[in-house]
Amino acid sequence: MTAVDQVLAEGGKATIKPIISFRNVSKRWGSAVGVDNVSLDIEPGEFFALLGPSGCGKTTLLRMLAGLEVPTEGHVLIDGQDMGDIPPNKRAVNMVFQSYAVFPHMTVADNVAYGLKIDRVVQPERDRRVQEALDLVQLGQLAARMPDQLSGGQRQRVALARALVKKPKVLLLDEPLSALDAKLREAMRFELSQLHQKVGITFIMVTHDQDEALAIASRIAVMNKGSIAQIGTPSDLYEFPASRFVADFIGSVNMFEGTLINDKPDEATVACPELDPYPVHVPHAVLGQETSSVWVAIRPEKMSLHKEADAPPAVPECPAAHNVAKGEIKEISYLGDISIFHVLLTNGRLIRISRPNRSRWDQDSFGWGERVWVSWDGSSPVVLQS
Amino acid sequence: MATRTQERRLAFLATALPPIAWVVVFFLAPLAIVWAYSFGQNVSLTEVDISGTFANYARALQPLYLGIFAKSIFVAGLTTLLCLIVGFPVALAIVFASERWRPWMLLLIMLPFWTNLLIRTYALIAVLRTEGYVNFTLEWLWNQGSWLMTLVGLQPLGDFTPLQLLYNNFAVVGGLVYVHLPFMVLPLYAALDRLDKSLIEASLDLGAGHLRTLFSIVVPLALPGIISGIIITFVPALGAYLTPDLLGGPDSQMIANVIERQFKRANDWPFGAALSFLLMYATFAAIALRAYFSRGKPAPGHGV
């Protein structure tokens, strides 16, 4: 049980001391800004992900935590202690590097034992812990091998074992899955998750792959151009993005520009030129005044296709002729479990709709060039200010 | 119209013959003659009879000459060691320098290498002689110290005796280090540059200090380059002529000086030939040793 689970079980709103704290951390190289005034708390036991496009500062943040970079401003705290002048070899965190950085001139066992030797752990104890760590990552049989005799996935496990054997407070992972091929990647995702459960310490992962982050992490910080765009659980980020950037970065989305034409305490209406003449209706209030410019984001799987008809389909709990659009199917991508439809709306906008193939004949329901109606629930659109 | 194969043949011969012919006639043949001469003996002032005798080699292995060989190997070895100690931090500094500075630093290290050996050695004479810069500075310091002493009321220091820095073994080793340092820095730099920096970071991350990282990770992985540097420094130092000639005293002779004497003054060409070949064997032995140590090892140093 992680610390977080324990506290929640006790039902208290206890103040859990964050294990990692970034306080107004910035990193600049001359005039170039890598990290811009980032403040972030990470709770013990989390599997936290730093997600963002390349150049957003996520790796820099991780390296500052490891002590491999020095912040230009701000403080990094590990377990409440300011890491100010403390060099990387004295910090209670260990890192799995993107290239794994397995020492090529040592055997697997020697690699894993390296950190223990430095801590002056005696031989019998050391051997035991090395074997324990190798068993943990399922490399128990390969202790005497040299790194050039291992596959990429195996080398990664060596790097994991080497870092974990020192029982750090936090494990840092720099793009752990990017060098692996697709099938291996999915298997490793699951294994990392299992490892996290077993070992019970905090994991912090840096990745640009949002599928990865969504799948494994318990909380994600989305970064862009050196700052944090949004922090939340995977579902928070996916279903309730706070900005266009996050909505667009995580998963795919259909984004429509529009004007807020009606804003009441429990409902709002937005007119989007690309969806004319049918407005968008949501059953809650929206930030902003009437006539202000907003964006409407709708996920592809939240939209439904309907056969052509004279009247627009009815959407439950919405006024008539709201949350609908008319168009023509331009392209179908059959992916086996789902099909993705590219629909050209009457106003010239191309949208994406994804539809699970529930029955074995679903792929025949709609064809190329077919005229369709598109509809979505009132709860589906997310109205964003920026 | 020549056929394809005839054409190709012609092209091959045109490419192969000039260099091979040159190497055979103007390099291998002369060396072969030296080898032949080493088995000969002086008959008259200008005649040499290749009699197949081993007398020259026997003489070369006498304690006197063996001693000089040993001394040369020792001096060359000491030079190499000093170059390694001095040059390693320099190579390290260049590798970790920013992109902007690095080419300039490499240029600065290489520039003395491009300067004539004779000139570089000569420049040291002015530095090391009894009226040279070092003694000059020391004398100045000595006099200042003496003056300070009188100020305080103590007896002034005696006359300054200049240090004997030239025409001895110290000067030879110093001169050899001075001349060969760039030879050492470049291969070291190349080897360190190829090293995956994340290996150093991983070592630090796992708790090792800088010194430990240096000896456990950097040195083993840069070893091929280090050995290259050692060989590139040792071999020329072993066969050095100018430096011991200009900077050394009567007892700082190295093997090249002895060889020169046989040809220019003693007029004992067969003996000189024998000594030359022994030097060549020593050189080849050093290189073979290096090949032996780095056989079968793939190029490590890349974060695997």
Added chain:
Amino acid sequence: MATRRAPLEYNRMWQIRAWLFAVFFFLYAPLVALIVFSFNDSKRITVWRGFTFRYYEKLFNNDSLLLAFANSLTIAFMATLISLVIGALAAVLLWRYRFTGRTAVEGTFMLPLVVPEICMGVAMLLFFTRVLPWPNYLVWPLNLGSIIIAHVSFCFPFVALVVGARLASFNKEQEEAARDLGANDWQAFRDVLLPHLRPALIAGALLAFTLSLDDFVITFFTSGPDTVTFPVKVYSMLRFSVTPEVNAASTMLILLTIVLMALMMVLQSRAQKKAGG
């Protein structure tokens, strides 16, 4: 605001900086002093008296020295030319053809780099006095032939190395395309391979030129009283007396080397850009 040193920023450790500074100082101080004292108005070279060009004047009036310098330049020029051809052919031979004894040939080409200079000098001396006596009644520049040949023998492997490195980056398909379009072996070589090699040829030429100009030991053994080169002449001046004139001569040589080096870098980077890297 200055940041704390990151762990891998070794260059910001004061120990490393001090060491670097000390090394560069000791490397350059003697040379700088040498240049400075070439202007010393005194017969001695360690006590500064005044500024003068006197010794440079002496230099330029020293006929034997000027002759030696002319000899050096001629030898270097001829040796470079021949080394370029031999070295380039050697590199192309090893790069393009597979034949029996290839490794032996490759090893032999690199042998001059490994053999100690004095051994080569001795070998050349023996060769040119006993086997191929070079007639000394030959008119200039042919009387320098023995020295030129000796220089070529130790210069061409350097050229071969430089050209060989450049060959490794050549896309063979270019040559095949030329042949496909009708060129024969010689035309393909001249129109496709040679342009690609130009930066390496320039670098190799300057390298050979500098090596030849600077050589002492091998030249010492192959030169005679009337085929003296610049370094050999300076050496005899050195043994005779140490005056600022020697400094002046040395300074000239240093200057020449720097100019050649700068020329090489400029030409090479320009040719590199043209040949497309």
